[in-house]
Amino acid sequence: MAGTDAPYSGLGKPGFLRVRRGGWLILATLIAALVLVPLLLLFTSIAADGGSFDQLSNTQLPRYAINTLTLVAGVGLSTLFLGTSLALLTSLYRFPGAKFFRLALLLPLAFPAYIAAYVYAGIFEYSGPLHLIGRHFGKNDLYANILGMPGLIAVLSLVLYPYVFATTRVAIESRYTSYLESARSLGLERNALIRKVLLPLLRPAIAGGVFLVMMEVLNDYGAMKYFGIPTFTTGIFTAWFSMGDLGSAVRLAMYLFIIVVMLGLLESWYNRRNKVSESHRSRPLEKRQLQGVKAFLATSYACGIFFIAFIAPVAYLFYLLSIADSSHAIAEWPKLAGSSLLCALGGAALVLLVVVVTQFVRQLVKSKYGFWVGKSIAVGYTIPGAIIAIGVMLFSRLVDNTFNQGMIVAGSFLALLFAYAVRFAGVAYQPLHAESEKQSGRLFEAGQSVGLSAKNLLVKIFLPLSRKGILLATTLVVIDIFKELPLTLILRPFNFNTLATKAFEYADDEMITRAALPALSVVIVGLIPVLLLHRILRSR
Amino acid sequence: MNHFLTVKGVSKSFSNASVLSDCSFTAEKGELISLLGESGSGKTTLLRIIAGFENPDAGEVNMNGRLLCNANYAMMPEHRYVGLVFQDYALFPHLNVKKNIELGMKTNLKTSVFLNMVGLEGLEKRKPHELSGGQQQRVAIARSLAASPQLLLLDEPFSNIDESLKFNFRRELRELLKSQDIPSVFVTHDTKDALAIADKIIILKDGEVRQIGTPEDIYLRPADTYVAGLLGTFNIVSETADTANIIRSEHTRITAGSEYEVTSSMYQGRSYLVHLKRNDIHFNVSSDTPMNIGSHVGLHFTEDHILTVLKR
Numbered sequence: 001m002a003g004t005d006a007p008y009s010g011l012g013k014p015g016f017l018r019v020r021r022g023g024w025l026i027l028a029t030l031i032a033a034l035v036l037v038p039l040l041l042l043f044t045s046i047a048a049d050g051g052s053f054d055q056l057s058n059t060q061l062p063r064y065a066i067n068t069l070t071l072v073a074g075v076g077l078s079t080l081f082l083g084t085s086l087a088l089l090t091s092l093y094r095f096p097g098a099k100f101f102r103l104a105l106l107l108p109l110a111f112p113a114y115i116a117a118y119v120y121a122g123i124f125e126y127s128g129p130l131h132l133i134g135r136h137f138g139k140n141d142l143y144a145n146i147l148g149m150p151g152l153i154a155v156l157s158l159v160l161y162p163y164v165f166a167t168t169r170v171a172i173e174s175r176y177t178s179y180l181e182s183a184r185s186l187g188l189e190r191n192a193l194i195r196k197v198l199l200p201l202l203r204p205a206i207a208g209g210v211f212l213v214m215m216e217v218l219n220d221y222g223a224m225k226y227f228g229i230p231t232f233t234t235g236i237f238t239a240w241f242s243m244g245d246l247g248s249a250v251r252l253a254m255y256l257f258i259i260v261v262m263l264g265l266l267e268s269w270y271n272r273r274n275k276v277s278e279s280h281r282s283r284p285l286e287k288r289q290l291q292g293v294k295a296f297l298a299t300s301y302a303c304g305i306f307f308i309a310f311i312a313p314v315a316y317l318f319y320l321l322s323i324a325d326s327s328h329a330i331a332e333w334p335k336l337a338g339s340s341l342l343c344a345l346g347g348a349a350l351v352l353l354v355v356v357v358t359q360f361v362r363q364l365v366k367s368k369y370g371f372w373v374g375k376s377i378a379v380g381y382t383i384p385g386a387i388i389a390i391g392v393m394l395f396s397r398l399v400d401n402t403f404n405q406g407m408i409v410a411g412s413f414l415a416l417l418f419a420y421a422v423r424f425a426g427v428a429y430q431p432l433h434a435e436s437e438k439q440s441g442r443l444f445e446a447g448q449s450v451g452l453s454a455k456n457l458l459v460k461i462f463l464p465l466s467r468k469g470i471l472l473a474t475t476l477v478v479i480d481i482f483k484e485l486p487l488t489l490i491l492r493p494f495n496f497n498t499l500a501t502k503a504f505e506y507a508d509d510e511m512i513t514r515a516a517l518p519a520l521s522v523v524i525v526g527l528i529p530v531l532l533l534h535r536i537l538r539s540r
Numbered sequence: 541m542n543h544f545l546t547v548k549g550v551s552k553s554f555s556n557a558s559v560l561s562d563c564s565f566t567a568e569k570g571e572l573i574s575l576l577g578e579s580g581s582g583k584t585t586l587l588r589i590i591a592g593f594e595n596p597d598a599g600e601v602n603m604n605g606r607l608l609c610n611a612n613y614a615m616m617p618e619h620r621y622v623g624l625v626f627q628d629y630a631l632f633p634h635l636n637v638k639k640n641i642e643l644g645m646k647t648n649l650k651t652s653v654f655l656n657m658v659g660l661e662g663l664e665k666r667k668p669h670e671l672s673g674g675q676q677q678r679v680a681i682a683r684s685l686a687a688s689p690q691l692l693l694l695d696e697p698f699s700n701i702d703e704s705l706k707f708n709f710r711r712e713l714r715e716l717l718k719s720q721d722i723p724s725v726f727v728t729h730d731t732k733d734a735l736a737i738a739d740k741i742i743i744l745k746d747g748e749v750r751q752i753g754t755p756e757d758i759y760l761r762p763a764d765t766y767v768a769g770l771l772g773t774f775n776i777v778s779e780t781a782d783t784a785n786i787i788r789s790e791h792t793r794i795t796a797g798s799e800y801e802v803t804s805s806m807y808q809g810r811s812y813l814v815h816l817k818r819n820d821i822h823f824n825v826s827s828d829t830p831m832n833i834g835s836h837v838g839l840h841f842t843e844d845h846i847l848t849v850l851k852r
Binding site: 467 | 680
């Protein structure tokens with residue numbers, strides 16, 4: 001029999017439809033390449049001029065490495081504890097306020113780390129609100145300098161634990177029913193069930209949440225800077241802004257990149273080892289009512305975290321706002337908000353272009369190649385903004401050097417939008433991918449069998465059916481760009497400010513009352529995706 | 541002679557596992573053909589090759605004088621004028637019935653013509669999820685017909701239809717398909733569906749065509765023991781290395797006697813299937829009445845009902 005030893009999948013055999021859909025595939029490939037090039041350039045330019053890197057490596061590198069790893073490990077561990085304990089508490093037990101806390105404990109996610117950093121430092125500082133309240137009651141020593149490593153770990157943990165909280169909750173509430181039922185039929189009591197069956201089953205979900213937290217830690221710049229902890233990320237900024245030393249920035253970005261890759265490998269290794277298949281039926285474990293002291297302790301714990309991580313910082317921001325020079329703040333707000341919106345909408349439009357085309361082609365072509373092209377555009381989201389910024393910088397210089405011998409792309413608004421697309425395509429990938437999986441290739445085949453061309457498949461089937469996914473993706477990307485700091489700081493055109501950069505700059509310059517309005521604006525916008533997340537979690 | 545549809549020597553494998561080998565058959569206008577086989581026999585793959593969603597490793601498919609595909613060429617599915625009705629119907633969930641039908645429409649006929657054809661007048665505005673399974677299937681068929689196909693393929697058209705509704709549904713589907721001036725090919729794993737409505741049955745087993753013939757051919761002159769077994773129980777009367785002489789259970793009769801011992805008696809609805817044993821000889825026999833296990837009976841059949849088939 002002919003052709004038995006020609007392994008290929010789907011339609012991707014030479015001479016077949018792969019070539020017939022060539023135009024679409026080339027378009028998707030080009031788009032994916034454009035998204036990936038800034039990252040690849042980092043690798044190629046490592047061999048080039050290292051700037052003053054040798055000097056840097058002797059003096060600063062060990063410190064950067066130790067601080068970065070300490071932060072990642074510290075925040076990882078404390079969010080592991082906070083997130084898991086709160087998820088178990090609210091998903092397995094009933095106690096006063098339990099239902100409210102399921103939403104409330106997600107809210108701290110709305111705080112970007114760079115805003116939380118200056119808010120907490122302000123709360124605790126001499127003549128800060130804590131100190132003033134304490135003095136009112138005759139206690140004079142209620143202030144502390146929390147700047148430093150332990151303080152930074154605490155602050156980052158308070159805004160990042162919701163990642164672990166959310167992933168763990170989803171796992172507890174919507175999977176593994178059949179395992180739990182069979183364990184029960186074997187006679188396991190509830191506590192033994194939780195300890196011996198449920199917790200081991202949750203491990204991959206918890207690890208996934210902690211991984212997200214660690215990625216966010218590595219993406220942070222503002223909080224590290226404010227707390228004075230030198231890391232690879234702050235090193236990149238110092239090299240670039242203080243010394244104009246792109247070579248050193250590239251090398252530091254590479255170190256950061258290696259940490260990201262190692263964490264990613266660790267996570268996927270851990271989850272492969274602890275892989276559990278979900279059961280199809282989903283009925284969560286029944287909740288148990290807590291009584292008396294136990295109920296009181298549960299409510300106090302959840303309430304305490306909610307107060308510290310959300311109520312206190314929001315109240316402090318409003319307090320700052322009330323004592324701020326409001327006329328100045330209000331005067332500059334429209335321009336800042338307009339810039340933010342411009343970035344967000346422009347970036348979102350580019351992201352959608354990238355994601356829609358690649359995901360459409362992935363379904364259209366249905367080959368391994370198309371699959372990888374469709375997937376590759378999502379990598380940017382696991383890569384810290386500072387790395388992407390340096391990559392885009394290299395890329396735009398390359399373009400400038402090749403085509404116009406000047407600085408047209410580098411430092412332009414276009415380069416900034418492009419960097420947003422690289423970083424946030426992964427955010428839009430998830431909802432769009434999920435939607436188009438639901439359509440399964442069947443509908444495309446049905447369309448083709450009644451004679452629809454590829455263009456018509458896109459316009460008449462793919463786009464209308466992906467409407468919800470596109471809407472959700474746009475919302476998420478717009479808000480992520482609103483909150484984004486490191487990438488915008490590095491790539492923004494001269495004298496261009498957004499709400500996020502201004503909030504950070506004011507805070508960094510110790511003008512914390514001025515920072516209040518832009519910071520509060522970012523937090524309020526940031527609440528939208530948290531509410532969306534809550535709805536999604538509830539509907540599962 | 542030129543056939544309307546010619547499938548010639550089609551072979552296909554997925555990552556080294558052969559799914560189809562050297563499959564050939566033909567179809568004429570107005571003919572209703574059944575691809576009959578168990579799951580894994582390759583029948584759906586063959587259908588998808590004709591529709592253009594898979595490509596053969598060898599062989600070719602021609603229709604109405606046009607090459608649809610061979611090992612080096614594949615016409616795009618949307619250019620083939622081959623309609624495919626999916627097992628799960630694959631109606632576009634965002635479009636109502638009318639728009640689903642109009643999406644690929646290539647005639648000047650009104651949508652209502654197609655709705656009348658499948659008996660769904662008045663449901664134009666419904667969305668797919670507001671229709672029953674049977675109604676969805678009719679929309680899927682109407683949608684395919686509206687695209688003016690030269691060939692209609694149906695993947696397991698009976699699989700989602702209740703057993704109690706099947707009888708009428710088979711008749712209606714046959715009338716509808718026969719009224720079109722095109723060949724229709726439907727895939728099924730259910731022998732009863734194939735016997736009831738097909739003009740011609742193609743039996744696939746492990747990717748090979750075992751027999752092609754009218755329902756009567758298949759039943760009365762099965763090519764081999766596999767085909768004979770698809771259409772009911774049978775007994776081997778005698779055999780050689782390659783062939784067997786078989787008799788169908790329904791062509792045997794229990795008589796008064798004592799050579800055979802009854803070892804089981806199973807109710808089949810219309811009759812009983814009784815298992816008889818004499819030393820090492822076993823027989824499955826149809827009986828109108830139940831038999832007592834352990835009792836002794838005789839067995840009768842006539843030579844004219846004995847069929848000689850290949851053993852495979």
